[in-house]
Amino acid sequence: MTHRIALIPGDGIGLEVTPVGVRCLEALARRPGLDFAFTEFPYSCEYYAEHGAMMPEDGIEQLRPHDAILLGAVGYPGVPDHVSLWGLLLPIRREFQQYVNLRPVRLLRGLTSALRDRGPEDINYLVVRENNEGEYSEIGGRLYDGLPEAMAVQATVITRKGSERILDYAFRLAQSRSRKRLAYATKSNGIKHTMPFWDEQVAAMAPNWPDVQVDGYHVDILAANFVTHPDWFDVVVGTNLFGDILSDLGPATAGGIGVAPSANINPSPDMPSMFEPVHGSAPDIAGQDLANPIAMIWTVVMMLEDLGEQEAADDLMGALETVTAEGRVLTRDLGGQAGTREFADRVLAELKG
Amino acid sequence: MTHRIALIPGDGIGLEVTPVGVRCLEALARRPGLDFAFTEFPYSCEYYAEHGAMMPEDGIEQLRPHDAILLGAVGYPGVPDHVSLWGLLLPIRREFQQYVNLRPVRLLRGLTSALRDRGPEDINYLVVRENNEGEYSEIGGRLYDGLPEAMAVQATVITRKGSERILDYAFRLAQSRSRKRLAYATKSNGIKHTMPFWDEQVAAMAPNWPDVQVDGYHVDILAANFVTHPDWFDVVVGTNLFGDILSDLGPATAGGIGVAPSANINPSPDMPSMFEPVHGSAPDIAGQDLANPIAMIWTVVMMLEDLGEQEAADDLMGALETVTAEGRVLTRDLGGQAGTREFADRVLAELKG
Ligand SMILES: CC(C)[C@H](C(=O)O)[C@@H](O)C(=O)O
Ligand SMILES: CC(C)[C@H](C(=O)O)[C@@H](O)C(=O)O
Numbered sequence: 001m002t003h004r005i006a007l008i009p010g011d012g013i014g015l016e017v018t019p020v021g022v023r024c025l026e027a028l029a030r031r032p033g034l035d036f037a038f039t040e041f042p043y044s045c046e047y048y049a050e051h052g053a054m055m056p057e058d059g060i061e062q063l064r065p066h067d068a069i070l071l072g073a074v075g076y077p078g079v080p081d082h083v084s085l086w087g088l089l090l091p092i093r094r095e096f097q098q099y100v101n102l103r104p105v106r107l108l109r110g111l112t113s114a115l116r117d118r119g120p121e122d123i124n125y126l127v128v129r130e131n132n133e134g135e136y137s138e139i140g141g142r143l144y145d146g147l148p149e150a151m152a153v154q155a156t157v158i159t160r161k162g163s164e165r166i167l168d169y170a171f172r173l174a175q176s177r178s179r180k181r182l183a184y185a186t187k188s189n190g191i192k193h194t195m196p197f198w199d200e201q202v203a204a205m206a207p208n209w210p211d212v213q214v215d216g217y218h219v220d221i222l223a224a225n226f227v228t229h230p231d232w233f234d235v236v237v238g239t240n241l242f243g244d245i246l247s248d249l250g251p252a253t254a255g256g257i258g259v260a261p262s263a264n265i266n267p268s269p270d271m272p273s274m275f276e277p278v279h280g281s282a283p284d285i286a287g288q289d290l291a292n293p294i295a296m297i298w299t300v301v302m303m304l305e306d307l308g309e310q311e312a313a314d315d316l317m318g319a320l321e322t323v324t325a326e327g328r329v330l331t332r333d334l335g336g337q338a339g340t341r342e343f344a345d346r347v348l349a350e351l352k353g
Numbered sequence: 354m355t356h357r358i359a360l361i362p363g364d365g366i367g368l369e370v371t372p373v374g375v376r377c378l379e380a381l382a383r384r385p386g387l388d389f390a391f392t393e394f395p396y397s398c399e400y401y402a403e404h405g406a407m408m409p410e411d412g413i414e415q416l417r418p419h420d421a422i423l424l425g426a427v428g429y430p431g432v433p434d435h436v437s438l439w440g441l442l443l444p445i446r447r448e449f450q451q452y453v454n455l456r457p458v459r460l461l462r463g464l465t466s467a468l469r470d471r472g473p474e475d476i477n478y479l480v481v482r483e484n485n486e487g488e489y490s491e492i493g494g495r496l497y498d499g500l501p502e503a504m505a506v507q508a509t510v511i512t513r514k515g516s517e518r519i520l521d522y523a524f525r526l527a528q529s530r531s532r533k534r535l536a537y538a539t540k541s542n543g544i545k546h547t548m549p550f551w552d553e554q555v556a557a558m559a560p561n562w563p564d565v566q567v568d569g570y571h572v573d574i575l576a577a578n579f580v581t582h583p584d585w586f587d588v589v590v591g592t593n594l595f596g597d598i599l600s601d602l603g604p605a606t607a608g609g610i611g612v613a614p615s616a617n618i619n620p621s622p623d624m625p626s627m628f629e630p631v632h633g634s635a636p637d638i639a640g641q642d643l644a645n646p647i648a649m650i651w652t653v654v655m656m657l658e659d660l661g662e663q664e665a666a667d668d669l670m671g672a673l674e675t676v677t678a679e680g681r682v683l684t685r686d687l688g689g690q691a692g693t694r695e696f697a698d699r700v701l702a703e704l705k706g
Binding site: 081082085086090112113114115116117135136137138140141142144147148149150151152153154155156157158159160161187188189190191192193194195196197198219220221223224225227228240241244245247248249251252253256257 | 434435438439443465466467468469470488489490491493494495497500501502503504505506507508509510511512513514540541542543544545546547548549550551572573574576577578579580581593594597598600601602604605606609610
């Protein structure tokens with residue numbers, strides 16, 4: 001079975017870590033019955049500099065026939081975020097209705113947590129972020145711009161359909177785990193309209209999942225508990241913005257942003273999902289073989305799982321964690337000496353056995 | 354000079370920690386030239402149960418003639434947040450235009466950080482939260498409620514006036530500190546209208562403060578950096594919601610919510626400011642002499658500073674930190690054995706010398 005993979009290396013360290021992901025996939029493809037067809041797309045800030053857009057007008061259509069999209073990182077100094085992100089990353093998430101942003105937070109063996117006295121057994125949860133609506137809306141604008149009376153208004157929109165589908169995903173995921181716990185982020189004590197609505201969806205669905213223990217936390221307290229009680233968490237679901245904050249905070253306690261993977265999932269087989277490390281393009285370290293490829297390798301693991309290739313996924317994750325546990329070859333952000341390529345070589349050697 | 358203090362003990366552990374604050378003030382008032390006149394207000398969830406409102410209709414008017422309001426905590430199981438908070442806490446913040454919510458994050462000597470290898474020299478910053486507008490607005494509602502098409506919409510409103518005054522406060526504060534650094538939280542890469550507007554206000558004001566080093570962070574990364582690089586921060590300013598999240602997260606790294614103080618400040622002398630611990634009413638431990646009074650004592654220190662009583666403030670803070678540094682008498686949340694009263698007694702003994 002050939003999986004059609006669209007590659008978008010993007011900018012900065014995206015150009016260094018994406019090839020690592022491809023090397024892992026190619027190594028796995030030596031196995032009988034597993035194959036990948038790669039198509040590379042140059043959509044990036046560099047593309048923007050040449051063409052005045054982050055991708056061509058039919059960019060989404062070109063990506064559509066693939067089974068998955070693997071993205072490195074997007075962003076470049078001088079190109080404003082609203083161009084680079086709203087011109088590429090966010091349209092892909094939305095056009096393909098990738099309404100689940102799944103971000104595991106797990107301290108890999110051998111890595112040191114920024115939290116005192118916390119080890120791999122304490123930090124192992126999944127952040128499920130709503131990825132299509134909520135606080136990231138295009139609705140809003142300004143009044144009296146340039147005058148002392150100026151103001152900006154922005155609408156958060158939470159729909160029943162949008163919250164039901166992400167909550168359904170989160171409940172299902174919690175049900176599948178041994179601890180069966182679901183924490184949800186809210187702020188219904190301060191945000192009067194959208195957040196009580198969100199809470200009501202949770203309350204309405206909970207009885208359908210009698211095995212799942214549901215706990216609501218206001219997002220401020222939840223963030224605090226990621227630091228003081230990471231062991232309380234199993235599956236954590238939040239709206240777009242809250243999920244964004246929590247899924248950067250979690251990794252900060254688990255080896256840093258350089259190791260954090262993510263999947264933008266549309267569970268339907270009709271549309272491609274997109275897989276990307278949580279880290280950005282990191283222009284300050286780009287091109288120097290300094291990037292930590294762990295996030296990308298782990299992201300590839302998530303892609304393999306989504307493609308139904310569980311065995312390949314397990315093998316790659318096993319190789320990765322053997323190398324981190326061993327602790328001899330690590331990149332500088334983790335206190336080691338290795339470059340991007342040397343680390344990747346070590347994982348590939350381990351994978352081949 | 355007699356300072357007129359309105360006391361609102363509120364609910365739960367508010368009823369235990371507010372008397373500790375009063376005892377500290379009474380001890381300080383034995384000094385010549387310092388005096389307090391207390392008026393207690395029973396506004397609380399219990400009051401609500403009797404009167405059907407958290408405070409009487411003229412509650413705000415009754416509070417107005419005071420120099421400061423000292424609040425314990427509000428909230429009780431069974432009374433929904435929108436009643437207890439939007440009926441008392443939030444109207445006080447708004448009617449008195451307490452647009453600054455100032456929340457110090459500092460690891461007191463003797464306390465242990467939840468962060469690995471971090472001591473008091475690493476964690477010492479001030480979160481300045483916009484307290485009157487932004488994401489906490491009453492604007493919004495529902496469409497198609499009860500139907501599959503249901504949705505809720507909520508407006509975030511950021512005004513130039515509202516952001517200028519909080520930023521002015523933050524710049525001024527940064528200028529007054531030895532490190533002179535100001536970090537601001539944004540999310541202009543995802544939230545298209547209000548956040549770029551906020552960024553523009555910062556950019557427009559920065560040239561007026563040439564000594565202050567200004568750094569912008571998206572709130573997701575900022576939260577992560579509170580864990581990985583707390584030593585980077587000096588003054589941190591954010592909108593209402595972002596400030597809320599960051600000011601719970603910060604304390605989680607600095608001894609926990611039980612030690613975190615806050616001040617809701619209107620810098621003009623015409624309206625009272627309100628001082629309250631960050632913690633809530635904690636019904637689970639209420640009435641058992643288990644509450645940590647550090648947050649309240651530190652909150653009283655902030656109140657004294659705001660009232661211009663710097664010497665009294667310094668003495669009380671000195672006594673508090675002598676006791677924490679000594680580490681013999683601490684409450685259970687900090688690994689000690691002491692009750693609320695015993696800890697308070699120890700601080701008062703230290704204060705009297
Ligand atoms: C209780 C709640 C409305 C409040 C807030 O979010 O402002 C609290 O979390 C705080 O930080 O004072
Ligand atoms: C770059 C930005 C728009 C994006 C987001 O907030 O979604 C990023 O922070 C992420 O988490 O993928």
